[in-house]
């Protein structure tokens with residue numbers, strides 16, 4: 370029996386450690402780096418089948434309650450603030466014990482009147498980044514990731530391996546992920562909000578990238594979601610004209626800004642030309658063949674423009690240089706892309722192959738975005 374439980378324990382600890390790592394790097398690098406939120410995605414993906422402790426805490430709103438309490442909170446106060454049935458106090462104690470052990474929360478003495486009694490507090494590098502009232506925070510990202518729609522495909526992995534559907538998501542839900550969002554506005558909003566929160570976090574870094582965006586007159590953010598990262602870059606570089614391009618159900622009715630317009634369409638049909646074509650967390654959704662098609666279109670779109678380039682924010686897997694835990698998280702992200710979409714995470718060699726095949730001549734990788742890198746690709 371002990372042996373049976375050991376992998377479960379290890380698994381849960383690894384999951385949480387991975388997401389903790391995200392927040393640790395986030396906290397440490399603060400203004401410089403944020404994009405590690407993919408690690409949350411990965412760690413939650415990994416725990417899909419077995420546990421969603423962190424997600425449960427976020428969905429219950431525990432980080433917010435602790436934050437609003439403004440001092441360490443006792444277990445009874447936490448139960449009462451969460452408006453849980455008193456019969457759940459023991460269960461909550463057990464959940465909090467695990468999450469505290471994993472570093473998601475911490476405990477400290479309540480106050481001198483309570484003797485040695487302890488209360489829960491947030492940890493500066495982990496749950497501190499999940500407070501809904503604070504911007505940026507990754508709470509929407511975690512909520513989207515632990516939603517049953519996202520979790521269900523993991524239970525169909527074996528069926529998918531034995532079947533013919535393109536993705537495990539399709540095995541679970543009957544349609545591919547983008548079609549599913551198109552038909553389910555509730556989950557479309559949940560997903561878009563999740564990605565937007567990730568973009569807000571990354572905005573802390575990207576708004577300082579003068580070397581990447583300085584000198585551009587126009588940029589198209591392809592698969593740009595609701596346009597949060599474009600808005601952030603546009604505030605930092607007001608002379609650039611931005612177009613956010615995405616499927617109709619994502620961009621319709623969004624308010625446009627002074628230098629920011631939304632265009633709806635399908636990446637595989639056509640997208641507007643500009644000095645730079647930008648992809649954040651997009652190319653990893655697609656197979657190599659699809660990426661080459663998209664990149665060939667990019668090459669046409671920037672061909673006549675001096676200094677034209679493609680800017681990509683995505684993972685670069687590097688098992689030799691990265692620490693073991695980072696590679697593990699990136700490989701989990703890779704399986705995530707296999708389960709949800711038809712894409713993959715790529716090593717530098719794999720990225721290079723598709724760039725060259727699409728007709729680009731050289732590229733530059735800047736690995737300063739937590740788990741993700743910024744890749745500039747030139748004709």
Ligand SMILES: C[S@@+](CC[C@H](N)C(=O)[O-])C[C@H]1O[C@@H](n2cnc3c(N)ncnc32)[C@H](O)[C@@H]1O
Pocket residue numbers: 547564565567568591592593594595614615616619634635636637648649650651654
């Ligand atoms: C993982 S999300 C990334 C969103 C945004 N770039 C971000 O990082 O916040 C992928 C985006 O690609 C969009 N997308 C998927 N298929 C598309 C297609 N055929 N044409 C245009 N956009 C598409 C989705 O609607 C979604 O907004």
